[in-house]
Amino acid sequence: xxxxxxxxxxxxxxxxxxxxxxxxxxxxxxxxxxxxxxxxxxxxxxxxxxxxxxxxxxxxxxxxxxxxxxxxxxxxxxxxxxxxxxxxxxxxxxxxxxxxxxxxxxxxxxxxxxxxxxxxxxxxxxxxxxxxxxxxxxxxxxxxxxxxxxxxxxxxxxxxxxxxxxxxxxxxxxxxxxxxxxxxxxxxxxxxxxxxxxxxxxxxxxxxxxxxxxxxxxxxxxxx
Amino acid sequence: xxxxxxxxxxxxxxxxxxxxxxxxxxxxxxxxxxxxxxxxxxxxxxxxxxxxxxxxxxxxxxxxxxxxxxxxxxxxxxxxxxxxxxxxxxxxxxxxxxxxxxxxxxxxxxxxxxxxxxxxxxxxxxxxxxxxxxxxxxxxxxxxxxxxxxxxxxxxxxxxxxxxxxxxxxxxxxxxxxxxxxxxxxxxxxxxxxxxxxxxxxxxxxxxxxxxxxxxxxxxxxxx
DNA sequence: GCCCCAATGTAGGCATCGCCAACAACGTAG
DNA sequence: CTACGTTGTTGGCGATGCCTACATTGGGGC
Numbered sequence: 001x002x003x004x005x006x007x008x009x010x011x012x013x014x015x016x017x018x019x020x021x022x023x024x025x026x027x028x029x030x031x032x033x034x035x036x037x038x039x040x041x042x043x044x045x046x047x048x049x050x051x052x053x054x055x056x057x058x059x060x061x062x063x064x065x066x067x068x069x070x071x072x073x074x075x076x077x078x079x080x081x082x083x084x085x086x087x088x089x090x091x092x093x094x095x096x097x098x099x100x101x102x103x104x105x106x107x108x109x110x111x112x113x114x115x116x117x118x119x120x121x122x123x124x125x126x127x128x129x130x131x132x133x134x135x136x137x138x139x140x141x142x143x144x145x146x147x148x149x150x151x152x153x154x155x156x157x158x159x160x161x162x163x164x165x166x167x168x169x170x171x172x173x174x175x176x177x178x179x180x181x182x183x184x185x186x187x188x189x190x191x192x193x194x195x196x197x198x199x200x201x202x203x204x205x206x207x208x209x210x211x212x213x214x215x216x217x218x219x220x221x222x223x224x
Numbered sequence: 225x226x227x228x229x230x231x232x233x234x235x236x237x238x239x240x241x242x243x244x245x246x247x248x249x250x251x252x253x254x255x256x257x258x259x260x261x262x263x264x265x266x267x268x269x270x271x272x273x274x275x276x277x278x279x280x281x282x283x284x285x286x287x288x289x290x291x292x293x294x295x296x297x298x299x300x301x302x303x304x305x306x307x308x309x310x311x312x313x314x315x316x317x318x319x320x321x322x323x324x325x326x327x328x329x330x331x332x333x334x335x336x337x338x339x340x341x342x343x344x345x346x347x348x349x350x351x352x353x354x355x356x357x358x359x360x361x362x363x364x365x366x367x368x369x370x371x372x373x374x375x376x377x378x379x380x381x382x383x384x385x386x387x388x389x390x391x392x393x394x395x396x397x398x399x400x401x402x403x404x405x406x407x408x409x410x411x412x413x414x415x416x417x418x419x420x421x422x423x424x425x426x427x428x429x430x431x432x433x434x435x436x437x438x439x440x441x442x443x444x445x446x447x448x
Numbered sequence: 449g450c451c452c453c454a455a456t457g458t459a460g461g462c463a464t465c466g467c468c469a470a471c472a473a474c475g476t477a478g
Numbered sequence: 479c480t481a482c483g484t485t486g487t488t489g490g491c492g493a494t495g496c497c498t499a500c501a502t503t504g505g506g507g508c
Contacts, residue, residue, distance in 0.1 A: 035493080047495095179435060187410065190410040207403070215443030
């Protein structure tokens with residue numbers, strides 16, 4: 001059991017401290033700017049200490065991506081939750097002035113919850129764009145660690161569960177569940193990715209995203 | 225006018241050679257693995273020669289991204305082309321309405337051409353995932369070069385032009401053009417991005433993408 | 449209760465990298 | 479033909495990632 005305090009020789013919980021600090025650096029300056037030695041300096045340990053917890057730089061980055069998918073999964077789950085809105089405890093910095101969600105989709109409806117999930121995704125991307133880049137780095141195509149895949153699976157679980165509910169309520173055509181999940185996830189991820197790379201201004205997303213999802217939801221009941 | 229051949233002291237066209245070789249490296253091993261010195265070695269020039277053409281590593285990467293958007297733009301334009309694969313040599317204009325070819329509704333319907341454009345995008349992503357990652361790196365959020373922005377604008381031109389045609393044909397609701405372009409681009413980019421990171425297998429894309437676009441196209445005529 | 453050992457952190461070295469400054473070859477404008 | 483801007487070369491500096499040996503710690507087996 002790791003003790004949080006730093007005593008003498010041993011750090012206490014270096015692994016977590018490394019991930020925490022690395023997360024800050026990635027968010028502020030991007031994954032390319034992350035240096036293990038600088039990390040060690042920041043934490044007051046020797047330059048080789050990180051290697052006791054991560055075999056190499058890439059392993060640390062992978063662990064950071066896993067953490068990212070866990071946070072994203074939590075954010076999506078919170079967004080898709082049917083219950084009443086609390087002021088969200090994390091990821092503040094909302095752009096604010098975006099007008100209230102207008103037509104139709106009340107917070108508890110299928111479309112409403114889907115929209116909330118989507119907006120949580122976009123907020124995540126706007127809040128930590130470099131992390132999203134890292135999470136969806138193309139290098140995963142050349143071999144992703146099992147933990148990563150598991151985290152991705154868990155993160156997409158909220159969307160799958162929501163669609164399953166929609167299916168039960170007759171809002172998603174039978175047999176189209178899997179297609180629906182993929183279509184929705186891809187679409188929402190597209191908006192988030194464009195926001196992260198800043199080609200799509202975060203303020204411009206709200207309306208288009210809502211309209212797009214509304215159209216998709218209508219189509220889910222009667223594909224083809 | 226640069227001569228292609230390598231003679232004695234001067235290389236001939238080192239800038240292009242650097243970009244070409246860098247493109248290969250990025251495609252094979254990712255942007256993170258790109259080394260200026262290795263590049264120079266590969267091309268048989270000294271390790272400082274690249275600095276004569278790119279002030280630093282990031283500048284080379286940026287130029288590579290610009291090239292990527294140019295290739296993507298060409299691929300999208302080819303995909304969205306009405307019928308025959310050969311329409312016009314080049315000369316993509318920025319704002320020009322360029323009615324040009326007939327208001328033809330030939331073999332390619334609006335939805336068909338849109339789908340072809342989307343599949344060209346996904347093919348691009350599957351063919352060079354690391355390049356797509358580089359093109360949409362989050363670092364652009366911290367400052368994108370004007371050339372990059374221009375290249376992005378040009379690349380998205382095909383989609384905008386296609387939607388404009390759809391508007392003229394009454395398939396896109398009046399006033400919804402801009403929203404339609406954003407929605408379509410985001411959706412298609414989402415699929416492409418997931419394919420590039422390999423979270424969505426390229427073989428699985430075709431059907432879902434087609435269905436998704438069909439639903440969206442139906443919604444374009446009557447949003448909300 | 450003690451000691452051994454796996455876990456964790458340290459110290460130093462090596463090859464490589466990006467960037468900089470000084471110098472050299474080239475070729476063209478005048 | 480010469481002066482000069484462009485392009486490529488050489489050498490050096492500080493920093494990085496990773497490797498190997500060494501040091502300290504604390505807990506588990508006896």
